[in-house]
Amino acid sequence: MFCKKCGNALYDDCNFCHHCGEKQPAKEEEKKEPEPDPTDATLLFAILILVAIGFYFLYVTGHIH
Numbered sequence: 001m002f003c004k005k006c007g008n009a010l011y012d013d014c015n016f017c018h019h020c021g022e023k024q025p026a027k028e029e030e031k032k033e034p035e036p037d038p039t040d041a042t043l044l045f046a047i048l049i050l051v052a053i054g055f056y057f058l059y060v061t062g063h064i065h
């Protein structure tokens with residue numbers, strides 16, 4: 001990588017430029033994958049089931065009458 005201020009060649013894991021002391025932006029390779037929230041999936045599944053039951057109910061009642 002290169003310093004964004006003076007263009008001096010830097011090590012990839014360098015936080016500051018040795019030449020001008022400019023702070024370098026955080027690396028994009030910093031793997032910080034957000035943990036998948038199981039609550040979201042469960043909630044979505046529950047909503048899906050409720051919607052399915054709702055449609056089934058409407059379907060059944062529609063055929064009864």
Ligand SMILES: [Zn+2]
Pocket residue numbers: 003004005006007008017018019020021022
């Ligand atoms: Zn620099």
